[in-house]
Structures are given as C-alpha cells and as structure tokens.
Amino acid sequence: MILNERCFDKFEPLPRIIYHADFDTGYNGFTETIGNYEGTLDEIIPEMADFRPPQLSNRPMWDTGTAGSLDGTYALKLATRPRKGSVAVCTKRLTWTKLSRIRMETWFGIKSEATELRLSETDVRGFGFLLDLQDDRLRMLPRVRYLHARDGQKIGKWQVKVEKPGKRDIGTRGETVSINHYADEGYADIPNGQHEMCGNELASKMNWHYLSVTFNLATMRFETVRCNDIVMNAESLAPFEIAIMPNLRGLLNTIFFVETDVDKRAYLYLDSVLYSTEG
Template sequence: MIETDPSRPLYHAMLRADPTLSRYDPLPRIITHDRFASGHCGWSQLVGNYEDDLDTMLPGYAQHGSAMLSTLPHWDAGSHGGMDSSYALKIATKPRAGARNVAIKRHTFRKRGPIRLEAYLCFKPEANELKLSETDVRSVGFLFDLQGGDSDGDVMRVMPHLRFLNALDGVHEQKWQFKRQTGALQRIGTQDKILSHDHLNPNDWQDLPGAAQKLCYNEIPTKVNWTYIRFDFDLETMQATGFQCNDRVFDVAGFDSISIPAMKNLWCMLNICFFAETDTDKRAFLYLDSLCLSGDF
C-alpha cells in the first residue's frame, strides 16, 4: 500500500527520492505533474468563445496564440534549456505594447477541498537589443477558473487571478496584484448558449498586501533564472489560503477572486492559466519549466 499521509516519514522519503518531485511540497494527492521535457502535457491556447463565425470572438482573445515547447534559444550562447532538461513551455506575446498571450490546461475535480499549484518559471523580453531591457515585460501571472458541481447549492464561477506587474509604461513596478472584477458578460452568437467576458483586460488590478518584491533578473537580456511560486486555494470555501514566491510568503487575507454566476455547462471545472503581457513593441516570453498541481482529497 502506498503511503499518502504527509505527516509520515515514508511519504516524505518517496518524494525526496524523485528529483522531479522533491523540488515541490505537494499536498497528498498529485493531480498533475507537468514536465515539459516530455511534451505539452495538455497545455494549449486559450481560445475565446465563438459561434458560427470566428469574428464573434472578443478582441482580447483573438490575439492569443499557441504555447510552444522551447529550448530557450539565445543568439549569443545557443540554447539555455530548462532547469534539468532541454525544454520548457514558452508563452509569447505579439510585438505590440499591451499585447498578451495565455496558455490553459483544463481539468475537472472530484471533491471540493484544498489544492496547491507550484511552478518554476522565468520571463524575458525578446533579446533583439544589446541592453538589459528589464522593463520591457509588463506582467506575468496565473489564474484558476473554477466552478462547483451541479449538485452543489449556490454555485458561482470563481476566478482567482495573480500577476507580477513588472513594469507599466516603462516604469519598473515589481509588485504582485490580484483582481476581483471582470469585463462585462457578453452573449456570443444567436442561440443563447454561449457567454464570454475578457477577465484579463487591463483594468481593476489591485495590489496584494506587501506587494513589492524584487525578482532575479540577470545582467544581460539572454540570461534567465528560475523562480518558484506556490498558490494555495480551498475549493470548498472558494478562498485563497496562501501564496509564496521564492523566499517570500504573502498575506492573502485581503485577497479576493472574480466571482460571477455559474454557467450551465462548466460543472466541477478546474482550469489553470498562465499569461504574459508586454510593455513595449517587443515580444514578452514567459517560460514554465515544470509545475505540480496537488490536492488534499
């Protein structure tokens, strides 16, 4: 019988014996452990809702492209690669100030309980100038898109968002922000089946308490360093319970999520998104080396 109680030594010994898992602190049940050395692992482009015609898609989504596997190629030193393999997942924006791109992985859950998202990531602008360019990436971040089951009462669609605002209009901000409001819900098509809303529009971001943090951003535009993040959330209460980035643990008591009425075909939804935005007419890159989603159920 496999030991699953994290308070017991055998559980910890099993985690520590696997180098790809020992970098994480998962809850007892690992839902997904994505190592992009083995492929896309189910991550795809966030396509906006449409009906009959692609032009019914909201403009914010029309700019999105597919995530890709990348060796982190650099003109000056060849390929950087991931933390312990040749590949990472690359989310790249278009070269237009304010442009964004989003990758998504879609799950459902089987019980409402605590979940934990952990990942190693880094960000850089496209290295097409011989200077540091540390303010060219506007932001990188992640979100959950969640909805309870059809047997739950009082169900809402809940979307916790967190982003690292690196720069805005050329000013170095370096702080964590969350969002509790979305764009207006809009009907798509004529059959009254589909709604859409641009929840990643640039409005309504708020600073997380103690938001400021300086991340490692190396001395030339082609050097990267991997950053650890951990986000804890309770599917039962639909509340955030913790957030950590590298050595900093943040207070989430004031954190809140976007909350909108449940949608009729999204029961037990457990989706994860990562996104990047550029602050200049230069592509911004968010790289994911690997991630682990775990739960206590």
C-alpha cells in the first residue's frame, strides 16, 4: 500500500516512522490484551480476566447518525464492560531496534455510552497509553494516564504510574507470572499536568484531541506528554521497574486502555496512531 503523504500532516513524528495505523484499512495489528496463563485460561488473575477486545467502529449514534473517524470512516474503539472499574485494553506487539527516543502520536476521543439524555461528563474514569518493554537491564511498563473523573467529580490531570504492583505466580511450573498493573492506584501527578478536555453539550457528541507521548529508551523516562496545546515535562517521574523475564529481550509493545467510573460503558476512540523513533 502506498501511503498518502497527507496522512502525516496531522502528526509531528521523529525522523524514522516505524508504523502508521490508519484504522480505515483495518486493525493494523492492534489486538486484545489478556492476562497471562499457563495451561488453562482459568489461571488469568480475576482483575485481568475480562478485558475487552478492540473493535472497528464508524461511530453511529441514535440521534445524529454516523460520524465516522477524524478524516475517514473507521476508528479503533475500546469499550469497557458496563461495570464501575472495568478496563478495556488493546496492544500492538513489536520490538525495539535501538535504545533511542521514541514517540507515539494519536488523535483520540473519549465518551461514555449515550444511554441517558444528559452529558454524562464524569462517567469515564480515565484513559492512557503504556509501553511494555525489556532490555538487558530491566523490564518496565511505563504508563501515562489522564484521570478524567472520579466519583462524580471532574479531575482532569495527567499521571505516571510509579508504584510497582505485586507479582503473582501463575500455574505450577514456575514459568509464568502476572501483575495487575492496570489497577487504579500507584500513580503520581505530572507537574503542571492538569487541564480540561473538550466535552460537547450532548451525550452523543464527541470531539477529537491530539496526543503525543515521547519516551527515551536510553534513560527509561517519559520526556514530554502533549495534549493539544498543553505540553508537560514528565522526566522527574520514574516509572516502576520489575524483574527481567525470560524470552522478552527487545520487547516493546504499544498499548492503549480506557477505564469506566460508573456502571456504564466507557469508550476510547483512536482515529489513527503514528509511532516513530530517532533512528
């Protein structure tokens, strides 16, 4: 497929583009995330046993018809269960080629399911992006989250997960472990990272936002997190580390997630994703 150069006009990538996922052309390798298991799916830890897979959506709505994506027909949609605290996650599995600066960019929208005739602006707890990576030194799951609301109150601040979750053994052979790193705890606020998202006047309206996350694989720190015109420096916050695991050298998965704060589905829509590196 020959890419239209105009598809990059809405991004500001680093010199080397690794992938451009335009969901008008399909899933582009993004797939469901599930917990680790050994021998049987019943061994997945309960908190990670019901993650929802991504879907392709043309964003139909009961009152306004079909909206499509930012500049096409289909967006990648993550939808939680209609249960407070439910999480939906999608992953694109790849590896790094050089320990350099990397950047993930996307145009996104967040919304709760429009089951009520009100704005419902505090239904989505949050959403975010993380890397699942390992080199010769360490294993990390560096994550940024926008904490949108909690218990009916709007919060609106960006965070980095800094506290390490507890490890759990899976199975009986000692080959597999798991951690619930999606739990709603262990976050630290990014300095000057508080701002409000654009939420339109009706439950069925949604606006697209730009997100850019730059991470340095050499220092293992987030450098900048940018949402539209808000640019935040996150270098002071050290993401948590875990022990190196077998067979994972070179791992660098790119992952998105969304959380609901009420008994209603929360949605994260991705128009497209661009992942680039310095070299």
